[in-house]
Amino acid sequence: GAGVSQTPSNKVTEKGKYVELRCDPISGHTALYWYRQSLGQGPEFLIYFQGTGAADDSGLPNDRFFAVRPEGSVSTLKIQRTERGDSAVYLCASSLATSGRTNEQFFGPGTRLTVL
Amino acid sequence: EDQVTQSPEALRLQEGESSSLNCSYTVSGLRGLFWYRQDPGKGPEFLFTLYSAGEEKEKERLKATLTKKESFLHITAPKPEDSATYLCAALSSASKIIFGSGTRLSIRP
Known part of the structure; x- marks a missing residue:
């Protein structure tokens, strides 16, 4: 079956512009996660959705970052007024969220964002 | 503060030379310890989840173990195709997921 897909695979933008990154999770997965990964580092947690609601957005670095998942499937990460420091690979992951274990x-393949 | 530290940062082995990667964690109320493999330009690929000290899991040439303070990923008789970055991550009781920086493993034929 299809895995997690992310579009675009690469995005180059100019400082101050607005960008949207899209994630299509595996069908039936209710949990969706966004991470940011810089070169040579592990993924850094940004936000977690359970269904349509953001269960934990404590990893979002500031109010320029926002994410939505209106129908509990596809999610969009939105970054306003981009800065050069936002350049990184943005990873999306999904899982079957159940109680207990x-x-x-x-994970998807990521979107490489470059802010010039 | 919750923290996950991986060592070494990079490891070069000869094909067939067994070794271990370390993942030390300081996490309140560990709910799970995960190992992933990441190839260049790709997202992490799930390998194992460990839930409690003493637990072990194996997959081909890889075996993951867990203690109360650290996890090891043992690689036996590695092949060049095992070259990748290996990431560990810990899930805390507050449902926070913390990744380490990874170990870049290179296997020479």
Whole structure:
């Protein structure tokens, strides 16, 4: 079956512009995560959705970052007034969220964002 | 503060030379310890989840173990195709997921 997909694969923008990054999770996965990964570092948690609602957005670095998941499937990460420091690979992951033991997360290939 | 530290940062082995990667964690109320493999330009690929000290899991040439303070990823008789970055991540009781910086493993034929 299809895995997690992310579009675009690469995005180059200018400082101050607005960008949207899209994530299509695995069908039936109710949990969706966004991470940011800089070169040589592990993924850094940004936000977690359970269904349509953001269950934990404590990783969003500031109010320029916002994410939505209006129908509980596709999610969009939105970054306003981009800064050069926002350049990174943005990863999306999904999992079957159940109570009890934690299910593994399946990651997409990421969107490489470059802010000039 | 919750923290996950991986060592070494990079490891170069000869094909067939077994070794171990370390993941030390300081996490309140560990709910799960995860290992992932990441190839260049790709997202992390799930390998294992460990839930409690003493637990072990194996997959081909890889075996993951867990203690109360650290996890090891043992690689036995590695092949060049095992070259990748190996990431560990810890899930705390507050449902926070913290990744380490990874170990870049390179296997020479």
